[in-house]
Amino acid sequence: MPATYRGAPRLTSAAPRTWPPPHDLLVQGESLDVMRTFASGIFELVYADPPFGTGRDQVRRTVKARSAPDGRPGFGGRPYALETVGETRYSDDIADYPAFIGPRIEEMRRLLSSTGTLYLHLDWRQSHRTKLLLDEVFGEECFLNEIVWAYDFGGRSTRRWPAKHDTILVYVKDPSRYHFDAAAVDREPYMAPGLVGPEKAARGKLPTDVWWHTIVPTNGHEKTGYPTQKPEGIVRRMVSASTRPGGWCLDPFAGSGTLGAVARSLGRPFVMIDQNPEAIRVAASRVGATSTRRRSATAVA
Numbered sequence: 001m002p003a004t005y006r007g008a009p010r011l012t013s014a015a016p017r018t019w020p021p022p023h024d025l026l027v028q029g030e031s032l033d034v035m036r037t038f039a040s041g042i043f044e045l046v047y048a049d050p051p052f053g054t055g056r057d058q059v060r061r062t063v064k065a066r067s068a069p070d071g072r073p074g075f076g077g078r079p080y081a082l083e084t085v086g087e088t089r090y091s092d093d094i095a096d097y098p099a100f101i102g103p104r105i106e107e108m109r110r111l112l113s114s115t116g117t118l119y120l121h122l123d124w125r126q127s128h129r130t131k132l133l134l135d136e137v138f139g140e141e142c143f144l145n146e147i148v149w150a151y152d153f154g155g156r157s158t159r160r161w162p163a164k165h166d167t168i169l170v171y172v173k174d175p176s177r178y179h180f181d182a183a184a185v186d187r188e189p190y191m192a193p194g195l196v197g198p199e200k201a202a203r204g205k206l207p208t209d210v211w212w213h214t215i216v217p218t219n220g221h222e223k224t225g226y227p228t229q230k231p232e233g234i235v236r237r238m239v240s241a242s243t244r245p246g247g248w249c250l251d252p253f254a255g256s257g258t259l260g261a262v263a264r265s266l267g268r269p270f271v272m273i274d275q276n277p278e279a280i281r282v283a284a285s286r287v288g289a290t291s292t293r294r295r296s297a298t299a300v301a
């Protein structure tokens with residue numbers, strides 16, 4: 001970590017003139033345009049959770065219950081109705097996904113340091129064709145893992161197997177130099193602790209490439225109300241394993257700012273980018289970012 005790093009994030013629309021800056025950055029802008037203004041090889045981790053290409057807007061509404069004589073019966077039999085008091089949304093309609101994600105994969109790779117790792121968070125809609133692009137841009141030898149994040153929430157189709165997992169594709173910049181610290185990762189309870197003995201059972205086991213983790217709980221302290229917010233627990237695993245303290249982290253699709261919140265808690269400096277002013281507002285309040293006066297985008301020297 002640079003000696004001058006103070007950790008107070010700055011809200012900006014520009015890359016800093018010199019690298020590293022003395023604070024974390026939250027940049028409002030289009031991911032490709034903004035990434036192109038940063039110097040090569042400066043991030044130890046990129047966590048990217050782009051739109052999945054669902055073809056519709058992602059929306060989260062905040063609702064409040066109010067008493068309503070003609071509403072449904074609630075607590076104590078008193079009738080109530082739900083009223084929408086707020087809404088956040090972003091567009092997830094991308095006609096040509098490879099044309100969208102391809103150039104951004106190239107930029108993410110350019111920005112990684114020689115010990116760096118990319119975690120690209122997708123689901124069944126685009127993970128297969130995106131993996132081919134990743135192989136092309138990084139090289140097949142740089143593929144590290146396909147992580148399955150399995151959760152159990154929401155409706156269940158009875159016409160097919162209900163889809164309850166996301167896919168996180170992991171690629172490293174250099175397969176002979178990448179950083180990976182298994183000892184820094186939280187451990188999981190054994191499924192059959194009686195089979196491994198008390199000492200091992202107490203230590204738990206190293207997670208595999210299948211991560212069972214709840215979605216962000218509705219009433220949990222993490223919940224921001226931003227659509228498609230990811231749980232800190234899964235991002236913490238990535239940051240803990242693939243960065244050292246002081247290693248810069250980048251999230252080019254910040255949303256509610258999960259990467260920033262995790263990086264901050266682990267003592268890693270970060271840059272987050274999002275083009276949606278609503279995301280910037282939520283992420284800024286989550287990580288305590290303050291505004292800068294500079295407005296024009298500037299390349300890092």
Ligand SMILES: C[S@@+](CC[C@H](N)C(=O)[O-])C[C@H]1O[C@@H](n2cnc3c(N)ncnc32)[C@H](O)[C@@H]1O
Nearest residue numbers: 030031049090229230253255256258274275276
């Ligand atoms: C899936 S959400 C990210 C959620 C985030 N990981 C979290 O935990 O809250 C994707 C985000 O990408 C942003 N986005 C979509 N296209 C973008 C682009 N071309 N440039 C920058 N941000 C973009 C959207 O505004 C949205 O906030």
